[in-house]
Amino acid sequence: MMYIYLPIAEVSVNAILLLGLGGLVGVLSGMFGVGGGFLMTPLLFFIGIPPAVAVATGANQIVASSFSAVLAHFRRRAVDLRMGTVLLLGGLLGAALGVMLFNYLKELGQVDLLVTLFYVVFLGIVGAMMFVESLRAIRSSRRGSAPARKKHTWIQKLPLKMRFRTSGLYISVIPPALVGLAVGVLAAIMGVGGGFIMVPAMIYLLGMPTKVVVGTSLFQIIFVAGFATMLHAVSSGIVDVVLAVLLIVGGVVGAQFGTVIGNRMKAEQLRILLAILVLAVCFKLGLDLLIRPAELYSIGAAEGM
Amino acid sequence: MRFLALILALLVAPPLGAEEVVLGLSKDRIAINTTFDGSDILLFGAIKRETPIPEGELGVVVAVAGPSEPLDVRRKERRFGIWVNVDAVEVDSAPSFYAVATSGAWSEVLSEVEDLRHKISIPRAIRSVGAPSAVKDAQSFTDAVIRIRKAQGAYKINEGAVELSEQTLFQTSIRLPANLTEGAYTTRIFLTRKGQVVSHYDTVIDVGKVGMERWLFDLSRVDPILYGFMSLAIAIAAGWGASVAFRALRAG
Numbered sequence: 001m002m003y004i005y006l007p008i009a010e011v012s013v014n015a016i017l018l019l020g021l022g023g024l025v026g027v028l029s030g031m032f033g034v035g036g037g038f039l040m041t042p043l044l045f046f047i048g049i050p051p052a053v054a055v056a057t058g059a060n061q062i063v064a065s066s067f068s069a070v071l072a073h074f075r076r077r078a079v080d081l082r083m084g085t086v087l088l089l090g091g092l093l094g095a096a097l098g099v100m101l102f103n104y105l106k107e108l109g110q111v112d113l114l115v116t117l118f119y120v121v122f123l124g125i126v127g128a129m130m131f132v133e134s135l136r137a138i139r140s141s142r143r144g145s146a147p148a149r150k151k152h153t154w155i156q157k158l159p160l161k162m163r164f165r166t167s168g169l170y171i172s173v174i175p176p177a178l179v180g181l182a183v184g185v186l187a188a189i190m191g192v193g194g195g196f197i198m199v200p201a202m203i204y205l206l207g208m209p210t211k212v213v214v215g216t217s218l219f220q221i222i223f224v225a226g227f228a229t230m231l232h233a234v235s236s237g238i239v240d241v242v243l244a245v246l247l248i249v250g251g252v253v254g255a256q257f258g259t260v261i262g263n264r265m266k267a268e269q270l271r272i273l274l275a276i277l278v279l280a281v282c283f284k285l286g287l288d289l290l291i292r293p294a295e296l297y298s299i300g301a302a303e304g305m
Numbered sequence: 306m307r308f309l310a311l312i313l314a315l316l317v318a319p320p321l322g323a324e325e326v327v328l329g330l331s332k333d334r335i336a337i338n339t340t341f342d343g344s345d346i347l348l349f350g351a352i353k354r355e356t357p358i359p360e361g362e363l364g365v366v367v368a369v370a371g372p373s374e375p376l377d378v379r380r381k382e383r384r385f386g387i388w389v390n391v392d393a394v395e396v397d398s399a400p401s402f403y404a405v406a407t408s409g410a411w412s413e414v415l416s417e418v419e420d421l422r423h424k425i426s427i428p429r430a431i432r433s434v435g436a437p438s439a440v441k442d443a444q445s446f447t448d449a450v451i452r453i454r455k456a457q458g459a460y461k462i463n464e465g466a467v468e469l470s471e472q473t474l475f476q477t478s479i480r481l482p483a484n485l486t487e488g489a490y491t492t493r494i495f496l497t498r499k500g501q502v503v504s505h506y507d508t509v510i511d512v513g514k515v516g517m518e519r520w521l522f523d524l525s526r527v528d529p530i531l532y533g534f535m536s537l538a539i540a541i542a543a544g545w546g547a548s549v550a551f552r553a554l555r556a557g
Contacts (some may be wrong), residue, residue, distance in 0.1 A: 060540055109390050112390075
């Protein structure tokens, strides 16, 4: 047993457990092309890391896993830099808003509820949408007809149009900026990169081709998560770098294996598996809100001293 | 005020001086390093007296308290079908760690009055005054702090854990858990006869982070911007390094 004392979280945890946790989440993130923060942060809660530290450190860990993954996508030229930049500008604003909201609710003592509610709502919506969509895709591919891409006429009518060559799109910058903003808020509040919501939004809302979606999402997540890390570190000093390093080392190794596994599976199968995983996490967290907790009281450091 | 207290102490001191505690500690400084996994402190001592052994049951009580801090204690209630924090009470001061060990049954070694005066038992060590008027059962919040911290192993009572031999020598060991907060841990030893405190001895055990733990913690407080950039640089280097290493591994 190798225990390590975390200087910011102020708890002693098993280093092997953290490496394993990072590795497990890394495999999943490599397989599905998501950061895996939506799994990592709740898992850190379970092993006793203070929630605020888990969220802030999660953002730091996402920078590493996304950076590692985006390199592979750059080599395949599967990153739409222009689209990524538009998403990023929205994302930075969103992350700033998210950290403000996070700190405000921390003072009110409702930050745990906020984080859990965000998880339940977003994982529920995204999981259900992906599940239905991939079932439909599997069925139609069996019938032999290609799934028709939806035309979002209202999106086509918005002003400020821009040409995104890599994605082969000519659309307004407003929808991607808004998607970026929403994901930025999530990154700050949930300690996630937001890939699980960004990827479906890019496919279904913006109509981007699947092959550039993951790389572009990763590209902008690096900056948004990095920005969120800085904001958390400066506003409340809750980023634990020792914890982050352990998760990163496990995570980047796991992600490489995950990518290999992911390349051998069909896209629809991958999506339906991810949908099931997302729904399972959502269900578990939702249950905790509905069932009477064993301990009704909780202790927090007094604010405003 | 201090002068008055001194005179009072001098007046009261002689009868108390009949028996006196002499204490030794296995260590008076605890260093939290990377592999810190809790620590045991051995407290041993003797009772010094220049008169024959007085009448009455002898007792020794040892109390180790971590740094105190104000806490917000919140209680969940069911609202709109889900459990949310509703009422909150601020506990003015609660130690982050508190362990009491006695040489015998609690009621025998310490009277209620002495406990109140010296604030030795766990409920007495926590101070809570101002509960908002909306909350009627403020006591249940203090009880919750004790219950939760006992379950975490941060608060503990060990009745009979102090070994007392020949009415002169005593020793006990106190386990400090792995998730220790930094600060000065006040250690108090009370010598009692028939539940009355006849002598007490106070000392401090210093608990502090050392080495890398110290450096990282200080940096995160003193220069959070540098700390943030360092965290990001480490993250990117690790991500890039692992990617390169893995590709090299697969290529060759």
